[in-house]
Amino acid sequence: xxxxxxxxxxxxxxxxxxxxxxxxxxxxxxxxxxxxxxxxxxxxxxxxxxxxxxxxxxxxxxxxxxxxxxxxxxxxxxxxxxxxxxxxxxxxxxxxxxxxxxxxxxxxxxxxxxxxxxxxxxxxxxxxxxxxxxxxxxxxxxxxxxxxxxxxxxxxxxxxxxxxxxxxxxxxxxxxxxxxxxxxxxxxxxxxxxxxxxxxxxxxxxxxxxxxxxxxxxxxxxxxxxxxxxxxxx
Amino acid sequence: xxxxxxxxxxxxxxxxxxxxxxxxxxxxxxxxxxxxxxxxxxxxxxxxxxxxxxxxxxxxxxxxxxxxxxxxxxxxxxxxxxxxxxxxxxxxxxxxxxxxxxxxxxxxxxxxxxxxxxxxxxxxxxxxxxxxxxxxxxxxxxxxxxxxxxxxxxxxxxxxxxxxxxxxxxxxxxxxxxxxxxxxxxxxxxxxxxxxxxxxxxxxxxxxxxxxxxxxxxxxxxxxxxxxxxxxxxxxxxxxxxxxxxxxxxxxxxxxxxxxxxxxxxxxxxxxxxxxxxxxxxxxxxxxxxxxxxxxxxxxxxxxxxxxxxxxxxxxxxxxxxxxxxxxxxxxxxxxxxxxxxxxxxxxxxxxxxxxxxxxxxxxxxxxxxxxxxxxxxxxxxxxxxxxxxxxxxxxxxxxxxxxxxxxxxxxxxxxxxxxxxxxxxxxxxxxxxxxxxxxxxxxxxxxxxxxxxxxxxxxxxxxxxxxxxxxxxxxxxxxxxxxxxxxxxxxxxxxxxxxxxxxxxxxxxxxxxxxxxxxxxxxxxxxxxxxxxxxxxxxxxxxxxxxxxxxxxxxxxxxxxxxxxxxxxxxxxxxxxxxxxxxxxxxxxxxxxxxxxxxxxxxxxxxxxxxxxxxxxxxxxxxxxxxxxxxxxxxxxxxxxxxxxxxxxxxxxxxxxxxxxxxxxxxxxxxxxxxxxxxxxxxxxxxxxxxxxxxxxxxxxxxxxxxxxxxxxxxxxxxxxxxxxx
Numbered sequence: 001x002x003x004x005x006x007x008x009x010x011x012x013x014x015x016x017x018x019x020x021x022x023x024x025x026x027x028x029x030x031x032x033x034x035x036x037x038x039x040x041x042x043x044x045x046x047x048x049x050x051x052x053x054x055x056x057x058x059x060x061x062x063x064x065x066x067x068x069x070x071x072x073x074x075x076x077x078x079x080x081x082x083x084x085x086x087x088x089x090x091x092x093x094x095x096x097x098x099x100x101x102x103x104x105x106x107x108x109x110x111x112x113x114x115x116x117x118x119x120x121x122x123x124x125x126x127x128x129x130x131x132x133x134x135x136x137x138x139x140x141x142x143x144x145x146x147x148x149x150x151x152x153x154x155x156x157x158x159x160x161x162x163x164x165x166x167x168x169x170x171x172x173x174x175x176x177x178x179x180x181x182x183x184x185x186x187x188x189x190x191x192x193x194x195x196x197x198x199x200x201x202x203x204x205x206x207x208x209x210x211x212x213x214x215x216x217x218x219x220x221x222x223x224x225x226x227x228x229x230x231x232x233x234x
Numbered sequence: 235x236x237x238x239x240x241x242x243x244x245x246x247x248x249x250x251x252x253x254x255x256x257x258x259x260x261x262x263x264x265x266x267x268x269x270x271x272x273x274x275x276x277x278x279x280x281x282x283x284x285x286x287x288x289x290x291x292x293x294x295x296x297x298x299x300x301x302x303x304x305x306x307x308x309x310x311x312x313x314x315x316x317x318x319x320x321x322x323x324x325x326x327x328x329x330x331x332x333x334x335x336x337x338x339x340x341x342x343x344x345x346x347x348x349x350x351x352x353x354x355x356x357x358x359x360x361x362x363x364x365x366x367x368x369x370x371x372x373x374x375x376x377x378x379x380x381x382x383x384x385x386x387x388x389x390x391x392x393x394x395x396x397x398x399x400x401x402x403x404x405x406x407x408x409x410x411x412x413x414x415x416x417x418x419x420x421x422x423x424x425x426x427x428x429x430x431x432x433x434x435x436x437x438x439x440x441x442x443x444x445x446x447x448x449x450x451x452x453x454x455x456x457x458x459x460x461x462x463x464x465x466x467x468x469x470x471x472x473x474x475x476x477x478x479x480x481x482x483x484x485x486x487x488x489x490x491x492x493x494x495x496x497x498x499x500x501x502x503x504x505x506x507x508x509x510x511x512x513x514x515x516x517x518x519x520x521x522x523x524x525x526x527x528x529x530x531x532x533x534x535x536x537x538x539x540x541x542x543x544x545x546x547x548x549x550x551x552x553x554x555x556x557x558x559x560x561x562x563x564x565x566x567x568x569x570x571x572x573x574x575x576x577x578x579x580x581x582x583x584x585x586x587x588x589x590x591x592x593x594x595x596x597x598x599x600x601x602x603x604x605x606x607x608x609x610x611x612x613x614x615x616x617x618x619x620x621x622x623x624x625x626x627x628x629x630x631x632x633x634x635x636x637x638x639x640x641x642x643x644x645x646x647x648x649x650x651x652x653x654x655x656x657x658x659x660x661x662x663x664x665x666x667x668x669x670x671x672x673x674x675x676x677x678x679x680x681x682x683x684x685x686x687x688x689x690x691x692x693x694x695x696x697x698x699x700x701x702x703x704x705x706x707x708x709x710x711x712x713x714x715x716x717x718x719x720x721x722x723x724x725x726x727x728x729x730x731x732x733x734x735x736x737x738x739x740x741x742x743x744x745x746x747x748x749x750x751x752x753x754x755x756x757x758x759x760x761x762x763x764x765x766x767x768x769x770x771x772x773x774x775x776x777x778x779x780x781x782x783x784x785x786x787x788x789x790x791x792x793x794x795x796x797x798x799x800x801x802x803x804x805x806x807x808x809x810x811x812x813x814x815x816x817x818x819x820x821x822x823x824x825x826x827x828x829x830x831x832x833x834x835x836x837x838x839x840x841x842x843x844x845x846x847x848x849x850x851x852x853x854x855x856x857x858x859x860x861x862x863x864x865x866x867x868x869x870x871x872x873x874x875x876x877x878x879x880x881x882x883x884x885x886x887x888x889x890x891x892x893x894x895x896x897x898x899x900x901x902x903x904x905x906x907x908x909x910x911x912x913x914x915x916x917x918x919x920x921x922x923x924x925x926x927x928x929x930x931x932x933x934x935x936x937x938x939x940x941x942x943x944x945x946x947x948x949x950x951x952x953x954x955x956x957x958x959x960x961x
Contacts, residue, residue, distance in 0.1 A: 028688045030681055046739075050770030053825070057773075057801045061823050107808075114811045114864070122863030122896070130892035139893065200884060207881035207903070211744050211853065213691075213930040214880070214904045217923045218743025220695045 018226045021219050131161055160196040167193030238262075241617035260618035687937060694929040706928035708921060711909035714890050718899025719913055721847060721873045722752065727760030729846035730835055734861065735767045735776045736852040741879055742775065747920040748877040748907040749779055749851040754787040754916055762835045763797040764845070766821065768810060768857065773801050773825040786918065794824070794833050801825035807860050814842045814865040843870040851877040855885030862889050862896050873898035880904070 023038035066074035067082055084103040091100035133139055134154030140147040166189045182190075237246040242259035252262050614625040647655075698705070711719075725731060733753075737745040756763060765776040776799050784791055791797050800821040803809045813820040818840065824830045831837065838844060842865055850861045858876055866874050874896065878886050880903030889896040901910055904927050907920030 025688075028685055046771055049774060053770050053773060053802050054804065056827065057823075057825060058804050061827070111806070111808050114808045118807065118811065118860070118863030121867060123859065126892050126896055127888060130888070133893050203884045204881060207879065207883050209934065210880035210903055210927075210931070211741060213927060213934065214744035214747070214923065215741065216691065217695055217699075217926045217930060218747075218919075220692065220926070221699055221923065224696070224699055 014226055018223065021223060025219075131157055134158065159192065163189050163193030164196045164200075165193070166190055167197060241614075241619075261616070690933050690937065691930055694933040695926045698926040698929045704921075704925045706925040708912040708924065709905055709909050711913050712900075712902070712906065714887075714900035714902070715906045715909050716899075716913070718752075718875045718901050719755070719910060721875060721899050722755050722759065725756070725759055725761050725846050728835060729761050730764060730839060730844070731756060731761045732764050732766065732842070732845040732848045734848070734850045734852070735765060735772050735779060736769050736850065736854065736857045736861075737775065737879070738769070738853060739771060739775065741853040742778070743923075744879055744904055745851055745853055745877065746779055746782065747904055747918070747923060748901045748910075750783050750786070751907050751910045751914070751916065751918055751920060752849060752851075752875075752877055752901060753779065753783045754789070754918065755910075755914055757783065757787065757789045757791055758914075758916075761846075763791070764800055764830075764836065764839075765797065766800045766803055766813070768803050768806065768860075770802055773799055776825075787916070794828065794830070798830045798833060798836060799825040800830060807864060810860055811864040814868040817842055842868050843872055845872065847873045847875060849875045849877065853879035853882060855882040858882055858886045858889075866896050875899045875901070877901040877907075878903070 020038045020041070023034040026032055027035045063078055063082060063085065066078040070078065084106065087100045088103040088107075089100070090096040091104065134157045135151070137147070140150045166186070169190075238249050238251070238261045239246055240254040240257060240259055240261060243254060243257040245254065245256045247255050247261055253260055613623050614620050619625045733749075735749065753763070765773075765780075767773060767776065769775070780791065780797060780799075783789060793799070801824060803813050803820060805812065809820060818831055821830065831839070842848070848861075848865065848869060850858060852858050852861075855878075858878060861876075862874070876886060876897050876899070878900065883900075883902045886897065886900065887902075890898075890900050901907060904920055904923055907918075908924045911917050911920050
């Protein structure tokens with residue numbers, strides 16, 4: 001970072017970034033005032049920015065303007081969301097909060113329907129199909145790879161999928177209240193599924209660790225870039 | 235105001251009413267109405283709640299007597315009623331002419347006989363002491379206490395033969411000592427007389443002591459009121475034969491055999507009469523009766539047509555001359571009369587109206603002995619059914635107000651209760667206290683360990699960055715990254731590409747490294763870029779990313795001409811679905827308020843599939859899944875690429891592994907970005923961070939390994955110590 005080529009606003013921004021970075025790093029010493037100040041400012045700024053974006057990018061151009069300066073069709077289309085929005089604001093007042101229930105029900109219902117349909121069409125069916133295709137001999141020939149390796153991968157996917165689903169099978173048969181009453185085969189399948197779950201969680205944790213290290217490196221690079229011109233100037 | 239409680243509905247009514255305001259039931263007995271209205275202490279039903287003991291409740295004739303006893307002067311000034319004064323010298327015994335006309339001959343003879351008995355019973359001394367005034371002699375005798383003999387008109391004022399309203403449940407029995415021959419007595423009288431005889435036979439002196447108070451009967455042979463016709467006739471004949479002997483015979487009362495006891499309630503009936511000098515010590519007489527009742531209790535109820543307390547009701551409304559007669563005198567007089575009737579009592583046929591008054595029990599059970607165990611039947615004390623026996627109560631017992639039973643002030647607590655209370659108190663007291671957790675073995679102070687880890691990481695990263703030593707080899711690009719590069723390379727210049735910046739600012743270090751190389755690649759190819767975000771802070775992230783790429787990579791991409799920041803897509807998954815179907819309806823203007831759909835390269839964009847490619851930069855696997863689920867099916871085989879964080883790879887990679895692929899290419903984390911930069915030969919932040927990143931990974935791995943070894947050593951030492959202790 002070369003300060004000679006940047007304006008004052010960028011320098012002030014970089015300085016504020018440097019201060020807040022140090023404040024966040026101070027959490028290593030424990031919860032302290034600087035860390036709480038930095039976190040509070042981040043949350044406040046993010047919330048304020050989100051409110052501004054929602055107001056100027058959503059509410060104003062898509063609700064207010066069509067309602068007052070739009071065409072007849074735009075006004076008619078803007079009336080239902082305006083009424084629902086007003087009812088939704090009444091949720092802030094306990095006395096009239098029940099009036100916001102229809103709008104909330106509309107949002108929750110539509111959201112649930114969209115999520116369920118998307119999960120079924122976009123995740124469940126394709127993933128089940130992919131799990132089945134891992135053992136399809138024709139696919140191996142079409143891909144041109146090693147059929148044994150592909151078959152091995154397909155078996156790993158199949159075993160991992162089945163054993164993981166069995167691991168989350170918590171119910172037992174009638175009378176089998178205790179875990180030790182489960183059969184040895186069932187217990188061994190659960191144990192294999194537990195291994196797959198552990199490997200998956202380990203991979204996720206490793207990815208979190210890598211992401212965190214990348215963030216640490218980026219901040220360290222920023223600090224060095226900010227301080228290096230100062231020391232070179234001095 | 236005094237109130238009478240209705241015996242039928244139980245509601246209060248004014249005392250002066252004869253019928254209930256609510257159910258129209260009679261409040262006062264037809265047979266004892268006068269008594270019920272005047273006496274206030276006899277019963278709880280049909281009687282004023284507050285007894286009026288003042289003089290106002292007394293009848294005029296009684297007031298007159300009281301006044302004459304207290305202040306003779308005042309009593310003389312107030313003229314007594316004509317029937318008391320007895321004009322003509324006959325006084326009460328001779329009513330007016332109308333009454334004389336109505337009185338039959340037999341009754342007139344009976345009165346004459348009574349006068350003879352009365353006059354013969356008076357001694358000359360007592361006669362001489364009689365005051366010369368308008369009052370009859372018998373009344374004056376009562377006042378002076380000379381009441382040894384009954385009134386000559388006693389029979390005429392005897393009560394009717396029908397039972398009186400039962401004021402008390404304890405009937406009082408007057409029983410004649412001499413028995414009437416059965417041949418001379420009507421059937422029902424004979425039966426009742428036999429019953430009385432049985433009762434007297436069954437009750438010797440020893441047994442009488444065990445008789446409960448409630449079962450004592452008062453059985454007057456003859457009571458106040460009009461005398462029965464048949465009985466008057468018989469007595470008239472009897473009197474004609476034995477009058478001289480009867481008049482000379484002294485009247486005595488055998489207390490030992492005759493039952494003259496009064497219950498306490500009966501004595502209460504006469505409480506209003508206290509203070510009135512009838513010439514009889516009423517209180518004393520009742521006290522005697524009470525004492526005798528205690529010793530002469532009868533174990534079973536003895537009923538007879540004359541056995542009723544209602545007889546006392548009539549007795550209470552008698553004129554003062556009769557009310558002043560003591561019970562002993564009354565008994566003696568009745569005994570005298572009964573002795574007369576016994577001699578010449580002949581069977582007769584009762585008239586219909588008289589048979590109607592015969593109690594039912596006298597007909598149904600004429601001569602059967604009442605078992606000792608039979609409960610006494612109660613006579614209705616008030617209301618229209620007053621005087622009848624075995625009447626169902628109008629008010630159930632449970633509806634009657636009772637004084638609640640007194641409970642002890644001290645609660646009795648057993649030992650078990652104390653134990654349960656202590657357990658409950660301990661449970662409540664422990665509610666606000668924090669739970670005790672097992673102490674964890676601390677290897678080193680947490681703050682020191684945390685600082686040590688931070689210093690080690692910072693030292694390794696800063697050392698590599700400051701030194702500028704690139705010791706790490708750039709990795710071989712993975713297949714998914716190669717696929718992404720190939721897809722982006724295939725995009726023609728000016729092709730519209732949609733880029734979603736959906737990562738949080740905290741992950742900008744990693745995500746900007748991946749996104750910047752993709753942007754750089756697209757800018758190099760001259761692709762038009764449209765940016766959106768499902769994160770409210772996305773527009774700011776987009777601005778920062780573009781400015782950084784332009785600044786660091788040497789591009790001069792201009793807004794609206796080459797790139798457009800469409801802004802924020804509200805509604806989460808729902809908004810994303812709407813944007814996939816109708817992008818123009820969801821996004822109407824740019825983030826800075828400019829109309830975006832009028833730009834030339836966006837004018838042909840009506841659906842999401844009109845974009846040449848869609849690139850998602852996100853750190854959240856849920857965001858990546860939402861784009862795949864909601865937008866990818868609408869792309870119509872247009873490529874969907876993703877630049878994701880390393881933490882999202884395990885969840886997003888399956889979409890790339892599917893066949894057909896839902897995600898066409900992936901750029902994962904810093905490693906994928908460095909490989910991307912390496913392949914397109916445009917080094918940037920990813921390669922810059924790669925060596926410090928590897929150094930940090932090595933330090934982290936070293937700490938993990940060292941920490942694991944330390945823990946293993948500590949466990950082995952602990953196990954060895956335990957083995958030594960055991961060995």
